[in-house]
Amino acid sequence: MHGHSDVVIAGGGPVGAALALALADSGLSVQVLEARTDLARPAWTRTLALSYGSRLILDRLGVWQKLQDVSPIRHIHVSQRDSLGQTVLHAEEEQVPELGYVVDYGELDAVLHAALQDGPVRVVTGARVTGSGSMAGYGWAHxxxxxxxxxxxxxxxxxxxxxxxxxxxxxxxxxxxxxxxRPAELRQDWAFERFTGQGPVALLPQGDGNALVWTGTPERVQELLRLSDAEFLSALHAHFGDRTGGFVQVRERHHFPLQLSDSAETVQPHRVMIGNAAHVLHPVAGQGFNLGLRDAWELAQLASECARDDLGSPAMLARYAKRRAVDVRASMWFTDGLVRLFSRDDPLLRHARGAGLMALQQLPAVRHFVARRMMFGARAW
Ligand SMILES: Cc1cc2nc3c(=O)[nH]c(=O)nc-3n(C[C@H](O)[C@H](O)[C@H](O)COP(=O)(O)OP(=O)(O)OC[C@H]3O[C@@H](n4cnc5c(N)ncnc54)[C@H](O)[C@@H]3O)c2cc1C
Structure with missing residues (x-):
């Protein structure tokens, strides 16, 4: 471990590793401090829905082609339980080859670290940061x-x-x-987002089946975890509806509590929070990592372009905060708004939401706006 570097990244998950890779050719000395002792064991077991915009960033980092297990999303079907309204987004209509992709968190983490291996960035494993702050001219970590x-x-x-x-x-x-x-009738390349009074449920294409994200109260989720496979599949069928003809197989059930949170102090002189360290979103629209990757990309652009003396200065980090503000706020507002709007089981509101989804289906310009936001985020400049 070096005592001093131009850039130190505390945390070598996918966002920290992407930042390191984006800085690899900058001429700056970069060091990643990662708590895990074994990089082959990812911090989380989960699937990630990546937007088309994230694919473009991963392409520029030279890792997109290295991912083996990528399931494309070409159509997104959004509906509401017990209501007629629905909206479908199509990649063709948006003039992109795919709207998004589903990848495995562990594989993404592994290809990012493999790409770092032979470059100039120093990755220190077993390096848990226990405290950090800023002092005149420097950021520090213990x-x-x-x-x-x-x-x-x-x-x-x-x-x-x-x-x-x-x-x-x-x-x-x-x-x-x-x-x-595994659904009874697999619809290749389709993702489904279904809102119910108990919370949203999403099915994403993953290999020859679907990654499922089913939200509910902690008690309900505990009940679902205790069900036998057959009972679980029939509960899912009843909850999700008939769009895939039911479900025939389930594996790897686990759960996660959901909050919207952010860091009390994202930017201090010479110290900045990015990715989930800065903001944690509800996974309803699969935006969290995509937002964190855009943090990493923008920070790397600014750090590579600025004079060495300006690196980490209040002025440089104010530019970073300004560039990121609209995208971060819009993503938080969008996911939080979706969850709150669609989680209330009020019949009047349900009809209004159904009418809203129908209207969205009839208004290509608005659909296009929503699709672009989901693929590329919002920009302040
Ligand atoms: C249920 C669920 C589903 C999700 N689905 C999606 C999705 O479909 N699409 C999407 O874009 N996002 C999704 N997300 C969000 C996504 O997982 C996160 O946004 C993403 O993992 C954030 O990456 P990160 O690198 O910032 O943090 P993490 O992935 O948490 O990585 C942090 C890294 O830092 C290391 N670390 C931790 N503490 C220390 C320390 N003290 N010192 C040094 N190293 C440390 C860890 O070992 C780890 O390697 C989902 C989240 C949840 C909970």
Whole structure:
């Protein structure tokens, strides 16, 4: 471990590793401090829906082609239980080859680290950051039990939020149940987002089946986890409806609590939070990693372009915060708004939402706006 580098990245998950890779050719000395001792064991078991915009970034980082297990999304079907309204987004209509992709978190993490392996970036494993802050001209981090001091002109915290200092903006009182399921009738390249009074349920294409994200109260999710496979499949069929002719197989059920939170202090002189360290969203529209990847990309662009003396300065990080503000706020507002709007089981509201989905289906310009936001985020400049 080096005592000082131009850039230190605390946390080598997919966002931290993407930032490191984006800086690899910048001429800056870059060091990643990752708590895991074994990079072959990912921090999480989950599937990620990537937007087309994220694919373009991963392409530029030279890792997109390395991913083996990619399931494309060419159509997104949005509907509401017990109501007629529905909207369908098509890649063809948006003039892109795909609207998005489903990849495995562990595989993405692994290809990013493989790409870092032979380059100039130093990745230190077993390096848990226990504290960090900023002082005149530097960001600092304490590492490990012996509190080794590491400093940088720019300290980027990408620890997924494990370092604390979080503000819970909304506790949804919901858990997400994640699993892989095989539907009776597989619709290749289709993703389904279905809103129900108990919370949204999403089916994403994954290999020869679907990644399932089923949200509900913690009690309901615990009940669902206890069901036998056959009972679970029939409960899912009843909840999701007939669009895939039911379900025939389930594996890997696990769950996760859902909150909207952000960091109380995203930017300090010479220290910045990115990815889930800066903001944690509800997974309803699969936006979290996509937003974090855009954080990493923008920060790398600014760090590569600025004079060395300006690296991590209040002025440079103010430019970063300004560039990211609209996208971050719009993504938080969009996912939070969706969950709140669609989670109330009020008959009048249900009809209004159904009419809204029908209107969206009839208005290509509005559909196009929503699709672009989901693929590329919102830009401030
Ligand atoms: C149920 C669920 C489904 C989701 N689905 C999607 C989706 O479909 N699409 C999408 O875009 N996003 C999705 N997300 C969000 C996505 O998982 C996160 O946005 C993404 O993982 C954030 O990446 P990260 O690198 O910021 O943090 P993490 O993935 O949490 O990685 C943090 C890294 O930092 C390391 N670390 C932690 N603490 C320390 C420390 N103290 N010192 C050093 N290293 C440390 C960890 O070992 C890890 O490697 C989902 C989230 C959930 C909960």
């Amino acid at each position: 590492v490990g039990d012996d509190q080794t001091l590491v400093t940088a002109r720019l300290l980027a915290i990408a620890d997924g939020g494990s370092g604390g200092g979080r503000r819970v903006l909304r506790d949804y009182g919901q858990h997400a149940l994640l699993a892989w399921v």
